[in-house]
Structures are given as structure tokens and as C-alpha cells.
Amino acid sequence: MKFIKNHLMFILPLMAILLGIEFYLVFDRTTNSYEKGLKEGYSMLVVTNKPMELSVFKALNRHISNAQKIKRESIVSEIAKGVSKSSSKEILASLPYFYNVGLDSYLSTSGLNKIKADLEADKNIKKVETFGSSYSSSYRLFSFIKFTLKLFIVFMGVVSLFLIIKQMEIWKYAHKERMQVMEIFGAPLMLRSGVLFKVAIADAFIATLLTSAIFLYVKFQWAANSGIDVMMENQEELFRLSDIAILLSSALLIVVIAVYSVVFSSKGVEE
Amino acid sequence: MSNVINASHITLAYDNGEKEIIKDASFSIKKGEFVFITGPSGSGKSTLLKALYGALKPTEGSLVVGGLDLASVGQSKLQELRTHLGIIFQDYKLVNEWTVAKNVVLPLMIAGYSVDVQNTQAQRLLKHVKLSEHADKYPLELSGGEQQRVGVARALSKNPVVILADEPTGNLDDYSSNVIWDLMENACQQLDTTVLVVTHKIPTIFSLPYRHFIIESKGVYEVH
Ligand SMILES: Nc1ncnc2c1ncn2[C@@H]1O[C@H](COP(=O)(O)OP(=O)(O)OP(=O)(O)O)[C@@H](O)[C@H]1O
Numbered sequence: 001m002k003f004i005k006n007h008l009m010f011i012l013p014l015m016a017i018l019l020g021i022e023f024y025l026v027f028d029r030t031t032n033s034y035e036k037g038l039k040e041g042y043s044m045l046v047v048t049n050k051p052m053e054l055s056v057f058k059a060l061n062r063h064i065s066n067a068q069k070i071k072r073e074s075i076v077s078e079i080a081k082g083v084s085k086s087s088s089k090e091i092l093a094s095l096p097y098f099y100n101v102g103l104d105s106y107l108s109t110s111g112l113n114k115i116k117a118d119l120e121a122d123k124n125i126k127k128v129e130t131f132g133s134s135y136s137s138s139y140r141l142f143s144f145i146k147f148t149l150k151l152f153i154v155f156m157g158v159v160s161l162f163l164i165i166k167q168m169e170i171w172k173y174a175h176k177e178r179m180q181v182m183e184i185f186g187a188p189l190m191l192r193s194g195v196l197f198k199v200a201i202a203d204a205f206i207a208t209l210l211t212s213a214i215f216l217y218v219k220f221q222w223a224a225n226s227g228i229d230v231m232m233e234n235q236e237e238l239f240r241l242s243d244i245a246i247l248l249s250s251a252l253l254i255v256v257i258a259v260y261s262v263v264f265s266s267k268g269v270e271e
Numbered sequence: 272m273s274n275v276i277n278a279s280h281i282t283l284a285y286d287n288g289e290k291e292i293i294k295d296a297s298f299s300i301k302k303g304e305f306v307f308i309t310g311p312s313g314s315g316k317s318t319l320l321k322a323l324y325g326a327l328k329p330t331e332g333s334l335v336v337g338g339l340d341l342a343s344v345g346q347s348k349l350q351e352l353r354t355h356l357g358i359i360f361q362d363y364k365l366v367n368e369w370t371v372a373k374n375v376v377l378p379l380m381i382a383g384y385s386v387d388v389q390n391t392q393a394q395r396l397l398k399h400v401k402l403s404e405h406a407d408k409y410p411l412e413l414s415g416g417e418q419q420r421v422g423v424a425r426a427l428s429k430n431p432v433v434i435l436a437d438e439p440t441g442n443l444d445d446y447s448s449n450v451i452w453d454l455m456e457n458a459c460q461q462l463d464t465t466v467l468v469v470t471h472k473i474p475t476i477f478s479l480p481y482r483h484f485i486i487e488s489k490g491v492y493e494v495h
């Protein structure tokens with residue numbers, strides 16, 4: 001009973017850290033594609049006096065990644081219904097040029113305003129229309145969620161680290177006597193701390209296994225049946241095999257640091 | 272013959288040198304000598320042994336054991352030296368989560384002997400200290416005197432070059448005490464082991480020549 005409790009007190013905080021790391025990885029990956037989606041779905045409408053090349057737009061602001069000309073003929077055919085061919089030609093001649101301008105990344109409102117100002121500074125550009133308000137609010141919500149999640153993960157990590165250190169102190173107390181006796185009889189460090197290492201490394205494997213199991217479950221069972229679009233679309237991103245390696249090495253690193261801190265602080269025979 | 276231990280004007284102190292226990296003591300002990308150390312309680316007998324196995328560095332003077340100056344020795348050399356010492360503690364210092372047999376062969380384990388060798392040695396040693404039937408018990412299941420004998424068996428298990436014993440018979444009746452004294456005499460006589468024993472009572476029946484040090488008012492004196 002005490003044995004199980006001892007291990008759980010170590011495995012649980014370790015798992016909390018690993019879950020945090022994995023959450024972070026998954027969040028980064030899924031929001032990357034979300035960000036991409038937002039970015040691709042977003043564009044500005046630019047009205048110009050004469051035709052303009054993409055390179056010209058790019059020269060005005062480097063965040064502009066594409067410019068799609070809107071066919072003027074279709075606009076004219078809409079407004080010039082029932083008008084004679086010659087007058088529709090006149091309308092076409094007097095009509096400005098329209099472009100859908102796409103951006104290369106997800107920008108804040110001030111970034112957008114900068115682009116707008118840069119474009120409007122060009123004398124050939126008559127008007128720039130952004131879809132600022134809806135864009136900005138979704139962006140803000142997005143950054144807020146991103147920020148709080150990261151904050152939460154960091155907070156959880158710090159608390160868990162404290163718990164691990166606490167547990168390590170208990171271990172240290174439990175193993176101190178033996179390690180001191182072994183030291184007096186000339187046992188090298190590795191032999192003295194061998195048991196601690198074995199126990200801690202076993203715990204690191206268990207924690208990694210459990211964390212991976214949770215995410216595999218989320219990926220293949222929960223996400224697939226959740227009905228949540230983002231989850232189902234990004235199912236592949238939820239857990240990658242390479243994540244196991246990341247988690248295991250993180251767990252081992254934490255464990256090795258923890259064990260060494262115990263081993264070195266229990267040096268010295270006298271108290 | 273060469274000195275196994277050479278102390279020259281050593282001062283031993285606790286609390287960062289503030290609490291002096293032994294001051295300006297000098298003595299030397301040759302290989303194969305048998306030494307009794309006596310003195311009042313609290314005089315510093317255990318402290319002296321602690322210094323001899325390198326757990327307390329002298330604040331002054333030089334203390335050389337087995338050719339190593341303990342005031343300046345590095346960790347790995349000290350580790351090596353300790354594998355040649357057989358230390359018996361006043362408070363036993365057994366590992367309570369290990370069986371008696373495993374405790375006894377700790378020095379063999381550290382030296383990397385095979386489990387087979389460890390097992391045979393454990394049986395042999397426990398027979399010597401009359402604890403054969405307790406091999407698979409844990410220290411806390413034994414009486415104080417029995418635990419003490421486990422400590423003695425452990426110290427002797429790898430035929431140390433030097434035995435440092437702190438009240439090895441402190442908890443034993445005359446019969447058990449004599450068993451211990453016999454073991455130490457044998458080690459000294461047959462293996463030329465150097466033996467330092469802290470005791471409050473020098474055995475009346477003792478067949479070897481021995482030296483006798485008294486620790487008193489911070490000094491180490493030899494009785495002739
Ligand atoms: N770790 C320590 N820190 C500070 N003082 C200590 C420490 N260990 C022992 N002392 C003090 O050093 C003095 C000598 O202690 P030591 O244990 O060497 O005495 P001793 O001669 O072995 O006594 P006893 O016969 O009772 O075992 C005592 O006054 C004791 O209080």
C-alpha cells in the first residue's frame with residue numbers, strides 16, 4: 001500500500017507535466033492549421049485605377065502573398081443588364097480594377113491597418129476594404145485562448161515539479177540511511193543510487209505509457225466520435241508516434257535530475 | 272615496518288572547527304598491530320574513528336591512512352581506501368530493508384563479487400558470529416546484541432586491511448564477547464590485519480600483544 005502510494009505520488013505529477021507537454025504539442029499543431037485556415041480565408045478588397053501586378057502589391061507591403069483579380073466583365077454584365085453594348089463598353093472603361101489580396105500570416109489589427117495605410121499611400125489605389133471587426137475579434141479570442149492555455153500548462157508544470165521534489169525528499173529520507181552506509185563502505189555513486197535510478201526510471205516509463213494511452217484514446221476513440229469538427233479534421237495531429245519519444249525523454253530527463261538532486265544532497269556521513 | 276596510520280598533531284572538531292574534540296594529537300600504528308582505545312564517554316573515541324575512515328577531516332595536522340592524506344584526499348581515492356576498511360559502528364548502522372545475509376556481504380557486493388561468492392561467504396560469516404539461523408531475517412527482527420554481531424560479520428567479510436571497531440562488544444554477554452575477540456585476534460594473527468578497537472572494557476583473557484590508547488581531555492595518550 002505504502003509502496004503504491006509512494007509511486008503514485010511520483011507518477012501523477014510526472015504525468016501532469018507530460019500531459020502539459022503533449023497538450024502543448026497538440027495545441028501548437030492544431031492551431032497552426034487553424035491559423036492557416038483563418039489566414040487563407042482572409043483577404044482584402046483593393047480597388048485600383050489601373051491593373052496592378054502582384055509584385056507591385058508586394059513592394060508596397062511584404063505581408064501580401066497573393067492578389068487575385070476579380071473579373072470586371074462579370075460585374076459589368078450584372079449592372080449593365082439591358083444596356084446597349086456600346087454603353088456597357090463605356091461602363092467597363094470607366095470601371096476601376098478590383099483585387100482580392102491575400103496575406104502570408106495571421107496579423108493583428110494594427111498589422112492590418114499598417115497594410116491598409118501602405119496600400120492607400122499608392123496613388124493608383126483608390127480604396128482598400130478590410131474586414132477588420134470580425135477578423136480582429138476572432139483573432140483576439142484566439143490569442144486569449146492560446147495565452148491562457150499556455151499559462152495553465154506552465155502553472156501545472158511548476159506545481160507538479162514542486163510535488164516531484166517533495167516526493168523526492170521523502171525518497172531521500174527513506175534511502176538516506178542505506179546510501180550513507182554504502183558510502184562509508186566505499187560504494188561508488190552509481191551503486192549507491194542504483195535502486196533509486198531503477199525505481200525512478202521505471203516510474204518514468206509508466207508515466208509515459210499512461211500519458212500516451214490517454215492521448216491514443218482521445219485520438220482514436222473520443223475525437224473520432226466527438227462530432228467536433230476541429231477534432232475530427234485534425235485527428236492525425238492529436239497524437240503522433242514521435243510524441244512518445246518526446247515524452248519519454250522529457251520524463252527521463254526530469255527523473256534523472258530529480259535522482260541526482262537526491263543523491264548529491266545525501267552525501268556526507270555526519271549530520 | 273610501515274605505518275598504516277600516522278597522525279601528526281591532528282585537531283578534530285565539529286561545528287566548523289568551533290567545537291574541538293581532539294587537539295594536537297600524534298600517534299602512529301603499524302601494520303598488524305592490535306590497539307585498544309578507551310576513555311570516558313564523550314571524550315572523542317567515535318570521533319577519532321570517524322576521522323580515520325575519512326568522514327571527518329582534521330582541521331589541523333596531517334592524518335595519513337594507508338598512504339593517503341585524509342585532509343586532502345579526493346572522493347575516488349577515499350572510496351578506494353574505504354573498501355579496505357572493516358568498520359564496526361557503535362550504533363551498528365545496518366541497512367534495515369536488507370536481510371541479515373545481504374547486510375553482511377555489502378563489502379563483497381561493492382567489490383563486485385558474484386552472488387555465489389556472496390552467498391557462501393554470508394553463510395560462513397554468519398556461522399562464525401553464531402547467527403546462521405537468522406540469515407533471512409531483517410535487522411529490526413534481531414536483538415541489539417545480534418545486530419551488533421551482524422555488524423561485526425560485515426566488517427570482516429572482505430578481509431579488510433584495517434578494522435576500525437567502535438564498542439563491538441558493547442551489547443554482548445561474556446560468551447558472545449569472547450566470540451568477537453577471537454575473530455579479531457584471528458584476523459590480526461593470521462591475516463596481519465591492523466585492528467583498532469574502542470572499548471570500555473579490555474578483555475581479561477587476551478592472547479595477543481596489544482597497545483592501549485586513552486583519549487582524555489582532548490588528548491590521545493598511550494598507556495605503557
Ligand atoms: N556530529 C556531531 N556534531 C557535533 N558534536 C558532536 C557530533 N558527534 C559527536 N559530537 C560531540 O563530540 C564529543 C565526542 O563524541 P564521541 O561520540 O566521539 O564520544 P565517544 O568518546 O565515542 O563517547 P561514547 O563512549 O559515549 O561513545 C561529544 O561531546 C559529542 O557531543
Ligand SMILES: [Mg+2]
Nearest residue numbers: 316317361437
Ligand atoms: Mg562513541
